[in-house]
Amino acid sequence: MDRLSARASTFARGLRERVRGEVREAEALAAYSTYRIGGPATVFLPGAAEDVGRALAFAAEAGVPWFAVGLGSNLLFPDEGLDALVIRIGKGLDAVRQDGDRWTIGAGLPAPIAARRTAKAGFAGLHVFVGVPGTVGGGVYMNAGCHGGDWAMVIERVTVVDPAGRDCVLHRDEIPFSYRRSGLGDRVVLETTVHLRPEPQAHLDEEIAEMFQWRQRGTPFNQPCCGSVFQNPAGPSWKRDDGARTAGQLIEAAGLKGERFGGAQVSPMHANYVVNTGSATAADVRGLIDRTRAEVASRFGVTLEPEVKLIGRDGRYLNAE
Ligand SMILES: Cc1cc2nc3c(=O)[nH]c(=O)nc-3n(C[C@H](O)[C@H](O)[C@H](O)COP(=O)(O)OP(=O)(O)OC[C@H]3O[C@@H](n4cnc5c(N)ncnc54)[C@H](O)[C@@H]3O)c2cc1C
Numbered sequence: 001m002d003r004l005s006a007r008a009s010t011f012a013r014g015l016r017e018r019v020r021g022e023v024r025e026a027e028a029l030a031a032y033s034t035y036r037i038g039g040p041a042t043v044f045l046p047g048a049a050e051d052v053g054r055a056l057a058f059a060a061e062a063g064v065p066w067f068a069v070g071l072g073s074n075l076l077f078p079d080e081g082l083d084a085l086v087i088r089i090g091k092g093l094d095a096v097r098q099d100g101d102r103w104t105i106g107a108g109l110p111a112p113i114a115a116r117r118t119a120k121a122g123f124a125g126l127h128v129f130v131g132v133p134g135t136v137g138g139g140v141y142m143n144a145g146c147h148g149g150d151w152a153m154v155i156e157r158v159t160v161v162d163p164a165g166r167d168c169v170l171h172r173d174e175i176p177f178s179y180r181r182s183g184l185g186d187r188v189v190l191e192t193t194v195h196l197r198p199e200p201q202a203h204l205d206e207e208i209a210e211m212f213q214w215r216q217r218g219t220p221f222n223q224p225c226c227g228s229v230f231q232n233p234a235g236p237s238w239k240r241d242d243g244a245r246t247a248g249q250l251i252e253a254a255g256l257k258g259e260r261f262g263g264a265q266v267s268p269m270h271a272n273y274v275v276n277t278g279s280a281t282a283a284d285v286r287g288l289i290d291r292t293r294a295e296v297a298s299r300f301g302v303t304l305e306p307e308v309k310l311i312g313r314d315g316r317y318l319n320a321e
Contacts, residue, residue: 001030001061002207002299003062003064004062004063004064005062005064005083006041006042006059006065007025007026007040007083007084007177008084008167009025009056009171011042011062011085011290012025012266013066014058015026015042015044015055015058015085016297017253018054018055018058018217018321019044019046019047019051019054020050020051021044021046021047021048021092022044022045022046022047023042023043023045024044024077025042025271026040026041026042026045027040027041027042027043027082027086027221028040029041029043029072029077029081029086030077031074031117031128031133032069032072032077032078032088032255033069033073033075033076033226033227034071034072034073034133034223034224034226035072035075035076035077035226035276035282035285036224036225036276037073037076037077037079037224037276037281037282037284037285038076038077038078038079038081038082039077039078039079039080039081040081041077041081041083041084041085041086041087042085042086043085043086044085044086045086045088045090045091045092045121045264046087046088046089046092046093046321047092047124048092048262049093049159049167049190049191052087052089052093052161052165052188053160053161053165053166053189054165055085055087055165055166055176056087056161056162056163056164056188057109057164057165058165059208060163060164061167061299062122064084065085065174065315065316066084066085066087066187066315067082067083067084067086067087067088067228067315068087068089068135068137068141068189069086069087069088069136069138069140070088070089070107070108070134070135070136070139070141071088071090071110071133071134071135071138071242072143073133073134073138073227074134074144074226074227074307074308074309075307075308075309075310075311076285076286076308076310076311077215077226077282077311078200078227078283078312078313079221079281079282079283079310080313081313082311082313082314082315083313083314083315084314084315087188087190088314089107089108089137089138089188090108090135091108092104092108092156092242093117093120093137093190093191094106094108094109094172094293095109095191096109096114096132096135098121099180099198099199099218099232101123101195101197101234102156102193102194102195102196103118103123103126103193103268104191104192104193104194104198105136105191105193105194106136106190106191107136107137107138107140107188107189107190107191107192108135108136108137108297109135110133110134110135110136110224110234111126111132111133111134111135111136111138111139111144111227111261112130112131113131113178113207113224114129114136115127115128115129115130115208116130116208116269118196118239118283119201119204119205119208119277120201121201122198122199122201122204123196123197123199123205124196124197124198125149125153125154125194125195125196125197125199125237126130126150126154126194126198127195127204127207127208127211127264128147128149129144129146129149130208130211130212130215131146131164131212131214131215131216131219132144132146133212133227136189136191136192137172137188137189137190139151140155140158140184140189140192141182141184141189142180142181142182143177143178143179143180143181143182144182146211147211150177150180151177151182151192151194151204152172152175152182152221154194154196155172155177155192156171156172156193156194156195156196157169157170157171157172157176157177157191157192157199158184158191158192158193159189159190159192159194160184160187160188160189160190160274161188161190162186163186167190168187169277170184170201173278179229180307187304193251204274205263218269219269219270220267220269220270220275223275223276223277224275224276224280225267225273225274225275225276226242226274226308227273227307227308228247228248228308229272229273229274229306229307230247230251230272230292230293230305230306230307231293231303231304231305231306231307232245232246232248233245233250233302233303233305246272247271247272247304248271248272249271250270250296250304251266251271251272251296251304253290253300254292254295254296254299254300255282256291256292256295256296257271258279259286259288259291259292260277261280261285261287261288261291262283262284262287263276263277263278263279263280263281263284263290264276264277264280264284264287264288265277265288265316266288266292271282274288274289274292286310289306289308292304306318306319
C-alpha cells in the first residue's frame, strides 16, 4: 500500500472499513487534553480491544504514525495539530473484573473511578489515585503516583498491543518501571491486573477524604492545566541554603509565581503548574516553560526537566520519553 497521511480521507475511510469504533477527521485535539490546547487531527475512538490492534496494523500498513491518548492530562499537543493518528483509549475499554484481591481494569477507565470503586469494596492500593486525573492506561504508561504510591507497586501484569497490532501480556518483572516511567515504549495498554490489599472501608473513606482535600487546596483544578510541569530535580547540586528543593519551590524563589506568557501563566496557587488562562496556545505554554527554565538555571544553576510530555507534529515526543 502507498504511504498515506494521517489526515487523508482515504486513510480515514480505510480505517473505518476495518474497525467498529468511530473515526473523526479534523477533530480539534484541544477537546482531548486537560490543557484545552491542540490543533486538528484524525482521532480514532476504539469500540473494543480488538479495534486497537486492527488500527495499529492498518496504520503500520499505511505508514502512518500514531499516538495513544487517555485523558490528555499529562501532555501538550501542538497548535498545528498532529500528522499522526490519535487513538483515544476511553469508553469501550473500561471494564472492571474482580477475582478476590486481584482486579483487572480496562485502560480507558478514569483512575479516580478505579480508586473509588476498589476502595468502596474494601481494597487499598489504588485509592491514592483519587485526585489524579487521567485514565488507568495513562497511569500505567506514566507510572503515575502520589501519596507514596505508584502503579508499579500494585501491578501484576499488563495487556498491551504492539505496533504490529498483536496483543501480548507482560508480567510486572518484564516492565522496566521507574519514577514516572514504565518503559512500555510504542505499545498501547489495553488493561492491567493489580493486586490490592483488603483494608476496612471506613478507614479508606477517611484516607480518601483527607487526600482529596489536600489536593484541592494545592491544585488549580478550576483552570485547564496538565499537572506538574517540571520534574523535581535530584542530587545535591541544586540544594540551596534556604532549603528550596522542589521544582515549585525553585520557581517560586525565582519570583516566577503568577508570571505570564501570552495566555499561559505560572499558577499563583502552585508554581509547578502552568495554567491556560483561557486563550493559551501551545507556543505560549512552551514559551513560559523556556523562560522558567532559563530563569531558574541562571539564578540557581539548576536545569529543570519538563515532566509534561511535549508532543511534536508527527506525534513524537519533543522531550525525553
Ligand atoms: C491537576 C492534575 C494533577 C496531577 N497530579 C498528578 C500526580 O499527583 N501524580 C502523577 O503521577 N501525575 C499527575 N498528573 C498527571 C497525569 O494525571 C498523570 O500522568 C496521568 O496518569 C496521565 O493519564 P492520561 O490518561 O491523562 O494520559 P495522557 O496524558 O493522555 O498520556 C500521557 C502519556 O501516556 C500515554 N498513554 C496514555 N494512555 C495510554 C495507553 N492506553 N497506552 C499506552 N500509552 C498511553 C500517552 O501516549 C502519553 O505518552 C496530574 C495532572 C493534572 C491535570
